[in-house]
Amino acid sequence: MGVFAAAGPGVRLDLDVFDYLILVIYFATVLGIGFAARRAISTSADFFLSGRSMPAWVTGLAFVSANLGALEIIGMAANGAQYGLMTLHYYWIGAVPAMVFLGIVMMPFYYGSKVRSVPEFLRLRFNRPTHLLNASIFAIAQVLIAGVNLYALALILDALLGWPLWASIVVGAAIVLTYITIGGLSSAIYNEVLQFFVIIAGLLPITIVGLVKVGGINGLFDAVRDSKLGDAALHTWQGTAGSDNPLGANWIGIVFGLGFVLSFGYWTTNFAEVQRALSAKDMSAARRTPIIGAFPKLIIPIITVIPGLIAIVTVKGLGAKTGDLTYNNSIPLLMRDLLPNGVLGVAVTGLVASFMAGMAANVSGFNTVFTYDLWQSYVRKGRSDDYYLRVGRIATVAGIIISIGTAFIAAGYDNIMNYIQALFSLINAPLFATFIVGMFWKRMSAWAGFWSLLLGTLSSLTLYLLYLADVVKFNSDLEESFWGAGLAFGTAVVVAVIVTLVTRPKPEDDLRGLVYGLAGTSTSGDAVLAADKVWWRNPVLLGGIAVVLAFLLYIPVW
């Protein structure tokens, strides 16, 4: 993170009046959406769930956009420059199968039970302690990550445009705060859909001009072969029998650590993502949400990993530990070198948009969990709906103010993605284990849910702290997060089984619709497979196509 701060005038972009015009028009549009969405809010359900009225293409694009924060974009381009095509694993095996699984298998439970958040599912399936534990962890994590987004936005605007840190933080926070406080989740989702297109339009010119410069995709691959990365950077699976590859991970780590535990944990239980699907207008739209999101996810590497490779072959000296030439500056450096005014303005706007998309997703997840899962469930029950609507708006403001403060925690890390990964491996991996066991094993008891979640989280936290203290050694932060996630998952499963065996199960009637095979109208095998009257809206078919495409895309770069 410190890298952006160190970047002096070296990556300063020369924006002209038209570039600023493009940026200002964007800000105005974002705020306009917030104000226009206000009239669609009359209840807390409108504010936190968009009144469950969104069409699938909107929620689907918002789903992928919520994940397309600038940390993701800049971090993945950095990984592309550092590790080469193995970064593709984060998109294909590390995202698509989990997104499809969420749509096909898990959404019938989430949407069918009409829960308002992911933690709330735990309240129904297990007990209140499990719920309180998860809701608290989630709320804290969201504020932390929102802070990271905000701080990173300020650092990059400082580097690119020379804006002082405090000004960017205040402007960025104020805009997100305004449009979410006023327009709620509808405003966040609409802005995410808009941001999706702005981000693509902003970054695509980098890839196009960059590829022209290096002589097309073949020219790029030839140049990478001659670069310090070498031929290994052009393969995704070759060389993963051992750890002698750019990522330093073998195929078991990639398939189970990244492809299973980390990815399923992130995509299927992260409420900032799942919330988009919960706002869909019906079950079919909710189930298609992550699957529709999977298709853009397949090709986003075009604007992240490819620019990373272009940077490593065109920017001399890229990969320095400090200064202007760090991996994290791959995209900013290419913007400086390749984009004329005009598309440059769109690219800066795209980056700003992606910071806001990321932060808004965290904030809208936070205010919902805070209001429904903490305040309404444990602090003030039974008040009027207007009261909770007000709490939600206050929580939004408070969350953003706290996130400004927490931003500085992230300052000590040299690769932003690793920090995020570390957090997710702590939070999501044990949660996924608790969920998946609880959804398919009706015997699992309420306290088994609590203990598996708690001990799973503590196990990966312990490993992380031991790693930081240099007691346990790993090749990279990345390898630590694979193992941390795996350990948390394993611990959570084992604890769930042991505690279940010594405690009483919940009565089956209390698990209706929450556990597979227990009389849920939306969760029976037939309902899950059929799903929609029209075949081309069938989640199973669409999901199957996405997975097959991910497989096919691997073939030329195996």
Place this chain on the structure above:
Amino acid sequence: MAEELNRPQDELLSETEELEKRSAAARLFDVRRVIGGLFVVYGVIVTLLGLFNSSKDMEKAQGVRINLWMGLSMLVLGLLFLAWMWWRPTVVPSTEELREELREERDNNREG
């Protein structure tokens, strides 16, 4: 209640489901208008810049008329969204219709 409950009874969730019935979400505008509008504006600005690009800009972009091409692409994208909206408009009920609907629902609930 005619619909079968797909979960155990829960007070908080039942409340929210009641609220969803008097949702104002139907009054939400169509996002396609915003995307279409913004991209038409961006498309026009960037296309015009592309038409009057200096040779220095061209050189920086490796000889590609990137402003012109991206401008035109954005313009087309924006127009496609507007055309889609025109072709398949979302039916936004007027305030009277919404009130009517609410009244009916309330009556139904009373009967049920």
